[in-house]
């Protein structure tokens with residue numbers, strides 16, 4: 001929020017900057033057709049990388065966390081070894097397939113021991129102990145270590161690939177968007193909340209949900225709208241949209257509206273990590289953060305195709321991830337990252353940030369199963385996108401372009 | 413028995429019902445309360461908010477005395493219920509996605525030192 005009088009109202013004309021993207025209504029089949037969904041899994045999701053956590057979750061040698069990739073049902077174990085290297089394994093015991101580590105996170109003093117028959121593996125995944133080894137017909141222990149899963153780290157985020165031979169490297173996958181947004185103080189927000197919910201909708205509807213703010217005055221009348229629409233932006237228009245290959249960034253406009261009483265306590269007296277731009281930033285925005293450099297900037301929505309987005313402001317960010325489960329079902333995951341509290345009062349600011357954000361998300365998600373019903377019943381066959389819903393039009397085009405390319409690839 | 417730091421006597425009667433273990437318990441408490449009850453808590457807390465934060469600012473997390481920790485938890489409950497009063501005039505998000513369908517996988521502990 002910025003206290004500047006008479007800011008200009010953002011204009012129409014975002015879509016016109018990208019003539020290849022078109023302006024007509026789009027076909028909704030990709031939002032509900034099971035055959036298209038099956039193809040998306042092959043052409044898009046098996047070829048993508050997935051953020052599963054941050055390096056701060058495995059701060060010290062022996063620290064670990066486990067994770068199950070929702071769309072692929074693969075169990076993963078991430079730990080830091082004695083050399084300080086972060087390793088990621090399939091969390092599957094090489095004896096007969098039980099989980100090696102069943103806890104969500106913790107510290108391991110050097111050996112992960114399977115709770116089925118007691119095989120144990122060290123922090124580098126090597127099979128260290130095979131109980132009653134004599135009965136295993138001379139099996140070669142050196143070949144029975146935990147299987148590594150392709151893993152790479154970007155700005156402290158741990159990414160994995162669900163296939164043994166990734167279609168591209170993580171750096172290639174993140175593309176220009178990854179280069180342009182590196183250098184933001186991602187690691188400074190050491191504290192995080194995480195929640196998730198299953199939604200009866202196509203994954204793209206959940207990705208679309210925060211990707212346009214045309215809905216703000218109507219869907220968020222008392223929560224997000226006051227700052228977004230104050231001072232003459234009644235339709236909640238964006239400052240800008242940048243398309244970068246399949247990735248994109250929306251830059252949001254706000255001006256300071258009078259906060260509600262508890263908000264005021266949080267913002268003024270507890271340094272809530274609200275979307276407040278402070279002039280005295282301790283870092284410089286990389287090129288891809290706040291790309292318009294507008295004085296009315298507050299938030300970017302930074303999207304990595306297909307389904308990872310960061311709602312990011314100067315001092316905090318959230319990470320939305322959508323995991324496809326079926327043509328009309330997905331898992332929506334949200335992490336809210338804030339800076340550490342310097343004192344007990346700032347703990348209140350953190351909680352205010354999380355609660356406000358969560359309730360706004362509840363407003364956003366309210367529409368998704370209703371839209372899916374209209375899609376599944378054939379009651380809506382086309383979507384009409386506003387100029388400032390460009391991100392959705394771009395997502396639609398990115399998906400259909402990749403599917404067309406995949407068809408050609410398959411045809412040989 | 414005194415549950416809260418000196419100066420916050422008017423809030424004593426809320427300590428039983430609104431000092432809760434974590435964010436999930438606070439969310440559940442809000443969902444299970446009437447807006448009248450929530451508003452009663454809000455109206456009592458709001459005038460004390462600045463003073464409570466001034467008190468809390470003196471302590472790093474993890475170093476609060478027990479009565480200070482209870483005051484912090486009342487403030488965290490205020491954070492949870494504020495939108496019910498300020499945005500929705502009801503415990504739930506108006507016409508919203510049911511918050512009961514949300515599962516928390518990680519929370520920030522209420523009173524542990526952060527770095």
Ligand code: FES
Pocket residue numbers: 093094095096097098114115116117118119
């Ligand atoms: S499956 Fe792990 S020891 Fe048997």
Ligand SMILES: [Fe+2]
Pocket residue numbers: 209210215216219220360364
């Ligand atoms: Fe929204």
